[in-house]
Amino acid sequence: MLLLGAAVGCATSSEPTPTAPSEPAAVPSAAGAGVRGGPPPSSPFHAEPSFELEPAPDIPARSVVIISMDTVSAPILALYGGLAQTQNLERLAADGVRFADPATHFPETCLSHWTLMSGVLPEVHGNAPAHAGSRYTGPTMAEIAQRAGFSTGAIIGGVTLQDSACGLSRGFDLYDDQFVLDPTDMRRPAADVTTRAVQWMGRQEGPFLLFVHYFDAHFPYTPPSPWDARYDPDYTGNLDGSDATLRPYRDGERTPSARDVSHIEALYAGEISALDESMAPLLEAIPDQAVVVVTADHGESFGHDYWFNHRGVLWDDVMRVPLVIRGLEHPPGTVVDGPVGLVDVARTVLSAAGLPADRRMAGRDLNRVDPSDRPVPQLAITDPWVGSAWFAARAYPSKIMERPEPAGVVAFDLAADAAETEPLSTVDHAALGGGRAVWNEAVASGADDQVEAPVRSVSEDELGQLEALGYVDPTRNQAPPSRSHSGGRLPGKAPGTRHGPPLGPTPSERRR
Numbered sequence: 001m002l003l004l005g006a007a008v009g010c011a012t013s014s015e016p017t018p019t020a021p022s023e024p025a026a027v028p029s030a031a032g033a034g035v036r037g038g039p040p041p042s043s044p045f046h047a048e049p050s051f052e053l054e055p056a057p058d059i060p061a062r063s064v065v066i067i068s069m070d071t072v073s074a075p076i077l078a079l080y081g082g083l084a085q086t087q088n089l090e091r092l093a094a095d096g097v098r099f100a101d102p103a104t105h106f107p108e109t110c111l112s113h114w115t116l117m118s119g120v121l122p123e124v125h126g127n128a129p130a131h132a133g134s135r136y137t138g139p140t141m142a143e144i145a146q147r148a149g150f151s152t153g154a155i156i157g158g159v160t161l162q163d164s165a166c167g168l169s170r171g172f173d174l175y176d177d178q179f180v181l182d183p184t185d186m187r188r189p190a191a192d193v194t195t196r197a198v199q200w201m202g203r204q205e206g207p208f209l210l211f212v213h214y215f216d217a218h219f220p221y222t223p224p225s226p227w228d229a230r231y232d233p234d235y236t237g238n239l240d241g242s243d244a245t246l247r248p249y250r251d252g253e254r255t256p257s258a259r260d261v262s263h264i265e266a267l268y269a270g271e272i273s274a275l276d277e278s279m280a281p282l283l284e285a286i287p288d289q290a291v292v293v294v295t296a297d298h299g300e301s302f303g304h305d306y307w308f309n310h311r312g313v314l315w316d317d318v319m320r321v322p323l324v325i326r327g328l329e330h331p332p333g334t335v336v337d338g339p340v341g342l343v344d345v346a347r348t349v350l351s352a353a354g355l356p357a358d359r360r361m362a363g364r365d366l367n368r369v370d371p372s373d374r375p376v377p378q379l380a381i382t383d384p385w386v387g388s389a390w391f392a393a394r395a396y397p398s399k400i401m402e403r404p405e406p407a408g409v410v411a412f413d414l415a416a417d418a419a420e421t422e423p424l425s426t427v428d429h430a431a432l433g434g435g436r437a438v439w440n441e442a443v444a445s446g447a448d449d450q451v452e453a454p455v456r457s458v459s460e461d462e463l464g465q466l467e468a469l470g471y472v473d474p475t476r477n478q479a480p481p482s483r484s485h486s487g488g489r490l491p492g493k494a495p496g497t498r499h500g501p502p503l504g505p506t507p508s509e510r511r512r
């Protein structure tokens with residue numbers, strides 16, 4: 001990341017109003033961009049973006065469609081050797097590029113999507129769920145596309161990406177995140193998401209950027225027929241994938257049998273196959289020349305005594321996500337080996353679409369580098385604002401994780417032990433320390449491009465929704481904003497032990 005230069009451009013803030021499911025409406029503009037301090041916001045927090053754009057590629061502009069399948073783990077997909085059949089995703093991979101070893105950097109929805117859209121590591125954004133927005137002023141793909149004259153739209157399928165919870169609407173002309181809430185799963189059905197996305201796309205006359213978020217694979221695991229019995233028709237146990245039956249296991253009060261775990265994985269696979277089926281009309285409607293991305297924010301845990309959740313661990317079934325891109329320069333059907341991360345998506349997509357990247361983006365342009373030729377370990381952290389966090393550095397076949405004491409540091413040879421059940425007898429602590437140093441430097445270098453943000457209010461209804469999905473109150477034990485902070489991240493974060501050593505001075509402090 002480079003240092004912030006002159007700030008230009010403007011913020012796009014939005015506070016959507018509820019609409020009937022068949023009537024997508026444009027999002028009105030709302031005040032609040034660049035707010036510093038003050039009372040808890042009643043609307044999303046939108047920092048005013050600053051731009052340090054590199055020269056745009058000398059190619060015609062191309063539309064972009066980014067599809068996020070929330071909570072879809074790569075290892076469960078047949079495309080990656082797993083159970084779930086996804087013929088439409090497989091067809092897209094045959095027309096484009098499949099990356100063999102992608103990883104998330106944060107196992108929660110809001111901040112993982114901020115990394116996807118901005119090309120910087122999640123902690124650079126601050127505790128976005130607590131502020132209902134990112135404190136980082138560097139631009140997202142949507143803001144860059146909008147500034148270049150693209151139409152920009154987003155269709156949101158889950159409550160954790162609603163603007164009032166995450167503030168991700170920056171740069172979108174339309175941020176359609178209002179839907180009738182089903183309290184059993186807190187999602188907008190995939191068929192509705194697809195319909196709205198296709199309708200919006202059909203109204204565009206010039207280049208556009210469309211972000212489509214599906215929440216159907218997220219817990220609970222209750223696929224429709226015939227997918228509810230497709231992968232495990234002979235199960236005779238009592239677990240049905242609902243919150244009512246799985247809550248004791250998710251809360252750590254009970255341990256499922258191996259047979260029960262196999263059945264729940266089958267239900268999860270069924271949800272993903274059903275989702276793939278629902279995505280078909282959208283994939284068919286996308287213009288042939290558009291750049292298309294399909295990925296996920298994180299996976300899901302089905303082992304290691306952490307059942308049917310994701311936010312607190314970095315095992316491979318959580319850290320590994322799919323990544324398929326159509327529109328790159330590789331021949332159709334190419335499989336690209338080597339470690340890549342969600343942080344690489346923004347720079348890659350902008351380059352392929354003829355748009356400029358921001359100089360502060362930490363990711364690589366996967367059109368221009370071979371991840372297997374110069375492997376870059378992919379780094380990830382769990383939530384550092386709610387207590388001691390996990391940290392992982394992964395470059396297949398090597399993986400090192402540091403977990404809160406007494407668990408400590410553990411390393412695996414993933415080629416010999418894909419299930420991560422046989423820790424190595426020796427650990428490369430230098431590699432772990434190097435990964436921590438890279439992470440900390442990235443976070444520290446982004447501090448000059450952060451603004452303060454108030455801590456939002458979380459209603460009892462929203463808290464209930466979060467807890468049902470396996471999350472916690474992001475504002476818990478929040479410290480009030482203050483201007484007295486002199487280093488590292490700006491204030492306004494929840495206390496709690498941050499993983500690793502304290503951050504060093506910011507780049508501007510080092511220059512003084």
